[in-house]
Each structure stands twice: as structure tokens, then as C-alpha cells.
Amino acid sequence: MAVTEIPVAAPAARSVEASQRRTGWFLTAPAITLMGLILLGPVLVALVLSFTDYALGNSGFNWVGLENYEKLFTRSTYEKMFVATFTYVVTVVPLSVGLGLGAALLITSVGRFRDLYKTIYFLPVMATLLAMAIAWEFMLHPTIGMVNRTIEMGCGTFLEAIWPFMAQGCEGGFPLWLGDQRYAIWVVCFVGIWQGFGFNMVLYLAGLTSVHRELYHAAEMDGARSAWERFRLVTWPALGPTTVFVVTISCIRAFQVFDTIEAFWPQGAGPNKSAYVMMFAIFEKGVQQNLIGIGSAITVVFLGFVMFLTLIQRWLVERKVHYG
Amino acid sequence: MADLHIDGVVKSFGETQVLKGISLDIRHGEFIALVGPSGCGKSTLLRIIAGLESQSAGDIVIAGRSVAGVRAADRNLSMVFQSYALYPHLSVADNIAVPLRMRTMGAVQRLPLVGRWMPGAAERNREIDAEVRKAASTLEIETLLDRKPGQLSGGQRQRVALGRALVRDPAAFLLDEPLSNLDAKLRVQTRGEIAELHRRLGATFIYVTHDQVEAMTMSSRIAVMMEGQILQCDAPDLVYEDPEDIRVAEFIGSPKINILPAELNGGSLRVLDRDIARLTRVADQPGIRLGLRPEALRLSGADSVLTGVVAHHENLGSEVFAQIEVPGLSERVVLRADPSARRRLGLGATVGLDFDIGDALLFDTSGKRLRPVIEAARAAHQVA
Ligand SMILES: Nc1ncnc2c1ncn2[C@@H]1O[C@H](COP(=O)(O)OP(=O)(O)OP(=O)(O)O)[C@@H](O)[C@H]1O
Ligand SMILES: [Mg+2]
Numbered sequence: 001m002a003v004t005e006i007p008v009a010a011p012a013a014r015s016v017e018a019s020q021r022r023t024g025w026f027l028t029a030p031a032i033t034l035m036g037l038i039l040l041g042p043v044l045v046a047l048v049l050s051f052t053d054y055a056l057g058n059s060g061f062n063w064v065g066l067e068n069y070e071k072l073f074t075r076s077t078y079e080k081m082f083v084a085t086f087t088y089v090v091t092v093v094p095l096s097v098g099l100g101l102g103a104a105l106l107i108t109s110v111g112r113f114r115d116l117y118k119t120i121y122f123l124p125v126m127a128t129l130l131a132m133a134i135a136w137e138f139m140l141h142p143t144i145g146m147v148n149r150t151i152e153m154g155c156g157t158f159l160e161a162i163w164p165f166m167a168q169g170c171e172g173g174f175p176l177w178l179g180d181q182r183y184a185i186w187v188v189c190f191v192g193i194w195q196g197f198g199f200n201m202v203l204y205l206a207g208l209t210s211v212h213r214e215l216y217h218a219a220e221m222d223g224a225r226s227a228w229e230r231f232r233l234v235t236w237p238a239l240g241p242t243t244v245f246v247v248t249i250s251c252i253r254a255f256q257v258f259d260t261i262e263a264f265w266p267q268g269a270g271p272n273k274s275a276y277v278m279m280f281a282i283f284e285k286g287v288q289q290n291l292i293g294i295g296s297a298i299t300v301v302f303l304g305f306v307m308f309l310t311l312i313q314r315w316l317v318e319r320k321v322h323y324g
Numbered sequence: 325m326a327d328l329h330i331d332g333v334v335k336s337f338g339e340t341q342v343l344k345g346i347s348l349d350i351r352h353g354e355f356i357a358l359v360g361p362s363g364c365g366k367s368t369l370l371r372i373i374a375g376l377e378s379q380s381a382g383d384i385v386i387a388g389r390s391v392a393g394v395r396a397a398d399r400n401l402s403m404v405f406q407s408y409a410l411y412p413h414l415s416v417a418d419n420i421a422v423p424l425r426m427r428t429m430g431a432v433q434r435l436p437l438v439g440r441w442m443p444g445a446a447e448r449n450r451e452i453d454a455e456v457r458k459a460a461s462t463l464e465i466e467t468l469l470d471r472k473p474g475q476l477s478g479g480q481r482q483r484v485a486l487g488r489a490l491v492r493d494p495a496a497f498l499l500d501e502p503l504s505n506l507d508a509k510l511r512v513q514t515r516g517e518i519a520e521l522h523r524r525l526g527a528t529f530i531y532v533t534h535d536q537v538e539a540m541t542m543s544s545r546i547a548v549m550m551e552g553q554i555l556q557c558d559a560p561d562l563v564y565e566d567p568e569d570i571r572v573a574e575f576i577g578s579p580k581i582n583i584l585p586a587e588l589n590g591g592s593l594r595v596l597d598r599d600i601a602r603l604t605r606v607a608d609q610p611g612i613r614l615g616l617r618p619e620a621l622r623l624s625g626a627d628s629v630l631t632g633v634v635a636h637h638e639n640l641g642s643e644v645f646a647q648i649e650v651p652g653l654s655e656r657v658v659l660r661a662d663p664s665a666r667r668r669l670g671l672g673a674t675v676g677l678d679f680d681i682g683d684a685l686l687f688d689t690s691g692k693r694l695r696p697v698i699e700a701a702r703a704a705h706q707v708a
Contacts, residue, residue: 212407212409214405214407214409215409215411217371217374217376217396217405217409218403218405218409218410218411218488219411219422220375220376220395220396220397221374221376221396221397221401221402221403221423222397222422222423222426222427222488223397223423223426223427224397224426225395225397225398229426229431233411233422234411237411237412237413237414238412238413240413
């Protein structure tokens with residue numbers, strides 16, 4: 001609403017304006033109250049608690065100042081937490097967005113079985129991750145798992161000669177996957193991508209339907225011969241708003257990863273805490289160990305990241321990718 | 325030389341046949357106006373020529389070479405789309421520059437950021453810039469060059485689309501209603517620009533339009549299309565004066581041609597139960613029709629062929645059109661008269677109308693043109 005200031009406003013006009021303003025506040029009051037109660041309130045409580053040593057069941061608490069945050073940024077456990085979280089985000093977001101886009105483009109370009117492919121790629125999104133994690137656990141079992149047994153078939157073939165991983169594996173056994181701290185976080189990433197890209201694909205499919213078909217014809221007439229040129233000239237720019245949304249959603253979801261890790265390693269978040277992501281840390285500190293103070297501090301940092309991402313998204317949506 | 329032959333093109337969408345065997349020979353440098361009612365398949369034909377749609381049967385030959393299997397980008401044609409099809413994320417200047425960049429710069433030179441540092445790219449970019457400015461000034465959109473298509477009015481977008489098609493020098497231009505959204509002044513002006521461009525480049529133009537003035541004034545030939553067929557393709561004056569089909573006669577000309585039911589019996593032509601002429605070399609048939617342009621009718625006194633009451637009149641200053649209700653005819657007859665006759669054409673006045681049989685166009689039952697020899701007109705008239 002644009003309010004233009006008129007230097008000499010008649011009193012009548014001013015009172016109309018005031019009453020409009022009052023009505024506005026009145027009408028938005030329920031929404032504001034609800035938002036305060038269920039959204040801002042808990043966040044504020046978490047913020048306050050993050051400066052204390054409160055534990056559930058205690059009758060009181062002490063103010064500890066920034067002690068919790070200091071721990072967060074100095075202890076090696078939390079360093080592992082940040083490393084694991086960022087490794088996950090930096091791997092899963094680009095790959096699941098890229099694969100989602102690729103799958104959407106492929107599906108729109110095939111004539112038949114379109115719905116079949118859509119369903120297949122979307123299945124992991126609908127499935128319960130906890131159940132799926134158990135299935136993956138079986139598949140990744142070091143000796144009887146499907147994955148290692150499939151790789152084993154490559155032993156004795158030329159693959160052994162050209163691929164060091166193969167040669168090593170055939171001699172000394174293939175990786176333990178879930179039990180090896182070099183691989184653990186990557187397995188989590190893999191499951192995250194496998195599970196998440198179908199969701200991005202669906203968003204991109206929706207985005208692709210809004211691309212004006214005639215633009216491809218115009219591009220063709222203008223001399224865009226290769227699929228890549230048409231993609232760059234028409235598809236990618238048209239998908240700009242979708243991409244901003246998909247990337248933001250993927251980032252937030254990646255920061256929230258928890259259930260895979262809980263299912264694979266309920267106790268320790270991976271060998272040597274190599275998959276100790278933020279959500280798991282919040283759960284472990286705040287719920288399992290009843291250290292509400294430090295748990296709240298991690299939550300606040302987590303909310304900070306999400307807030308930052310959301311602000312970037314808003315900024316991009318408002319200025320760059322909006323074609324009006 | 326880029327002659328363009330369209331040879332028996334058929335197009336079906338599922339069950340419905342949209343184009344039913346279109347054949348047209350277009351010589352290099354011709355300006356063909358393609359006219360016809362909405363939904364008759366004009367855009368479809370244009371898209372097939374362009375290679376954006378594949379025909380169900382038939383062939384397109386450009387410059388002596390069949391372009392079956394040649395993709396649109398390689399046919400070297402330029403097109404204005406009915407829906408404009410501007411790239412929404414690019415500014416007006418970039419939109420117009422796209423065909424030049426795509427066709428004259430290498431893939432590396434076009435790369436974002438690094439491309440402009442490639443050898444030759446800077447110079448090429450300057451040339452393209454100059455060409456874009458020239459096209460923009462012709463179309464009066466220089467002030468809009470930095471805007472996005474979303475910030476333009478319909479007419480401005482149309483001019484950008486036209487600019488994008490006209491910056492190139494292709495074998496043929498395909499324009500799908502390129503002026504439909506412009507105001508009257510700009511339309512006349514742009515019409516002039518396109519005609520001028522046609523003369524200068526000597527390129528082939530195929531121009532779809534709903535505007536008869538455009539078709540009549542710009543084209544070397546008009547192709548009248550209806551229900552997926554080309555009924556006639558001739559010079560504008562021929563299409564108007566000598567239509568081959570009653571549908572062409574009805575479509576071309578505004579106000580519409582008057583159609584009177586007539587009868588041919590023993591060589592005598594009867595209209596409203598009056599003998600008006602004797603014809604030979606034509607078989608007797610009952611349901612023939614007589615077409616009379618508004619200017620072929622003239623006011624006359626008593627004992628006219630048609631007598632009726634003025635139901636409506638329009639004074640355009642230089643001429644007057646009157647609609648006359650004639651008993652026995654289902655539609656009003658339109659007359660074009662001199663302003664001096666205005667007084668006789670007051671509402672409700674009874675007037676007589678006459679015509680030379682030589683000015684009448686005869687069509688048979690199926691709508692095809694009849695060209696009989698007129699032996700004798702009614703006594704009061706001279707033999708045409
Ligand atoms: N992709 C399609 N699928 C099915 N029918 C189509 C398709 N494209 C066009 N048609 C049909 O083909 C016919 C001709 O369409 P076309 O767009 O060529 O008409 P037009 O002569 O250009 O009309 P206008 O003057 O309104 O632009 C129409 O009846 C239309 O419904
Ligand atoms: Mg059309």
C-alpha cells in the first residue's frame with residue numbers, strides 16, 4: 001500500500017485514514033497473535049535459554065552468558081558438527097538440484113511412459129526415510145550387502161587394472177561403508193540425494209510447464225541449433241524463479257537432515273562422529289542429554305542459517321529473476 | 325534466388341485436416357499476402373514453411389531444394405510470431421540482437437563474461453549494436469531498448485518482434501499478423517517501412533493479415549485461404565474484380581459484395597422474377613447467384629431491377645454507403661453512392677437500383693465463377 005503524503009490534508013481525510021489503519025490492525029490481529037504464539041515465542045524462548053544452563057526438571061537456572069556459544073565455536077565435537085553439516089549441504093544441494101532439473105528435462109522430452117518415470121523418481125520422496133534407511137543398511141552391509149557383492153563381480157576383470165579402488169578392494173576387502181569414517185558422511189549424502197531429487201524434479205516439472213512453447217520456436221528461428229543453446233536462451237532463464245525456490249528449499253532440507261543418521265547410527269552419529277550433523281546434535285544435547293542450554297544455542301545458530309538463506313531467496317526473487 | 329514452392333501440403337492434427345492440399349508458387353522477391361478467416365490455417369501453413377511443424381504430406385521447396393528434413397534454423401527464414409514470442413528475461417536490445425549473435429558469432433564468443441574478450445568479439449558486438457539501433461530507430465523503439473518485454477504495451481512488443489525479424493537478411497520473411505496491435509498512424513507508417521524494406525532487400529515476403537487494406541496495398545499477390553485451401557492467388561486488383569469463387573468475392577471487399585439469388589432458364593437470367601439478360605455458353609441451372617459490388621449499383625428511377633427502402637446510411641464524407649431493404653431479398657443491399665446523392669438516400673426513402681450486367685459476377689450453385697457470354701441485356705441497357 002502506497003501512502004502519499006499530502007501536505008494539507010483535510011481533517012476528514014485524516015480521520016478516514018486513521019480509521020482505516022485501525023481496521024487494518026484489527027483484521028491482522030489474529031494472524032499476528034498466532035504467529036507470535038507458535039513461531040516467535042518459541043524462538044525467543046530458545047534464544048533466552050541459550051544463555052543459561054537450564055535443564056528440564058531443574059527448578060531454576062543460572063545465566064552463563066556466551067559460554068554455550070563459546071563451546072560451540074571452540075570444542076572439536078562441534079567442529080565436527082559444522083564440517084559434517086556443511087559437507088552434507090554442499091554436496092546434496094547442487095547434486096539434488098542438478099539431478100532434479102536433469103530428470104525433469106528428460107521426462108518432458110520423452111513422449112511415452114512420462115507418468116511412469118515421474119512416479120518412479122518420486123517414490124523415494126513419498127517413502128518413509130526411516131524404512132528406506134533400513135533397506136539401505138542391508139544393501140550396504142559389508143559382506144552380504146548387494147552393493148559390495150555387485151562390485152565384487154568386477155574382480156578379475158580389466159576393471160581391476162584401471163581402477164585402483166577395485167584392485168585394493170579385491171585384495172583387502174571392500175569398504176565397510178557405514179562403519180568407515182571416510183565413507184560414512186558420503187553414504188548419508190548419497191541417500192539424501194537419492195531421496196530428495198525427486199521432489200526437486202516435481203518442482204522443475206511444474207516450472208517447465210510455464211515455459212511458453214513458442215519461445216523454443218523463436219529460438220530455433222533465431223538460429224539456436226543445439227539443445228544446449230535453446231536451454232540457455234529459453235529454459236534456464238524461465239526456470240530462474242523455480243531454481244531460487246528449489247535451491248532454498250533444498251538448502252533448508254539439507255540443514256534439517258536427521259532421520260537417515262538416526263536410523264544408521266542411533267547412538268553415535270557415525271564412526272568417530274563423522275556424520276554428526278546439527279539436527280542430530282540438537283537432538284542429542286537437548287533431548288537425550290537434557291542439556292537445554294547448549295541445545296538451544298545450536299538451535300539458534302541453525303535458525304540463523306535458515307534465516308540467512310531465506311533472506312537471500314527473498315532478495316533474489318525481488319530483484320533479479322522477476323520478469324513481471 | 326530463393327523461389328519458394330509449396331507443393332500439395334496437407335496437415336492433420338489427429339482426425340481434423342487443417343490444411344487440405346495447399347500449392348503455391350512464389351517467385352523470388354514477391355510479396356504474398358495471405359488472408360483468410362480466423363482458424364483457416366494461415367499460421368499453420370507459415371509454421372510448416374518455417375519448419376517448426378511437419379506436414380502430413382506434400383513438400384516445400386526453397387531455392388530449388390526440397391527442405392524436407394532441413395531443420396528450421398537451417399532454412400534461413402525469419403519469422404514474426406502472432407504471439408510475439410519475445411524472450412522475457414532479455415532487454416529489448418538483447419532480444420533484437422539474439423538472431424545476429426546466434427548466427428554471426430561463434431559459440432565461444434557468445435559465452436557469458438569471458439566471451440567478450442575473445443578475438444573479434446568486441447568488434448562484432450559493436451556492429452551488432454549499431455544494427456540493433458538502426459532497426460530500433462526505424463520502428464521507433466529506441467527509447468525502449470533497455471526495458472524488458474514485460475514492461476511494454478502490446479503494440480510495442482509487436483514492434484520489438486518485428487525488429488527481431490527484420491535485422492536479419494534471410495531468404496524469406498514470414499510475418500504472422502505483424503501489425504495487428506498497432507494504432508492507425510503507426511500501422512500506416514510501419515506498413516510503409518515494410519514495403520520499403522521489401523523493395524530494398526528484394527527478399528520474399530509472406531505476410532499474414534486480417535487487414536484488407538494491408539493486403540491490397542502492400543502485396544504483389546493476395547492468396548485467399550479458406551478452410552485449409554487456397555481459393556485464389558492473384559494480384560490484388562484481380563482478386564477484387566475477378567474472383568474465382570463466391571467465398572473470395574465475399575471475403576475481399578468492404579463493405580461486402582451484394583449477393584442476389586438468380587435463375588438461369590433457357591439462357592435467360594432472371595433476378596427477382598425479372599428477365600435481365602440473355603446468356604449463352606452456359607448450362608441452365610436454378611440456384612445461381614449474382615454478385616454485385618456496392619459501387620456497381622447506381623440509383624435509378626422507376627422500373628428498376630431492384631426497388632427498396634433505405635434502412636441505414638453511412639456518410640464517410642467522400643462517399644456514402646446506404647443499406648437498402650429490398651422485398652424478396654433476405655439481406656440488405658449495400659450501395660455506394662456519391663455524396664451528391666445524399667438527399668435521395670434519407671432514411672425510409674424508396675429508391676430504385678440498377679446495374680450493368682457486365683459489372684455483375686455470376687457464380688454457380690457450388691460457388692464457382694461462371695463466365696458466360698452476355699448476348700443481350702435488358703432493353704433499357706446497353707450490351708456490355
Ligand atoms: N497444435 C494443434 N493441435 C490441434 N489443432 C490445431 C493445432 N494448431 C492449430 N490447430 C487448429 O488448426 C486450425 C488452424 O489454426 P491456425 O492457427 O493456422 O489458424 P489461423 O488461420 O492462423 O487463425 P488466426 O487468424 O486466428 O490466427 C484451427 O482450427 C486450430 O484449432
Ligand atoms: Mg494465426
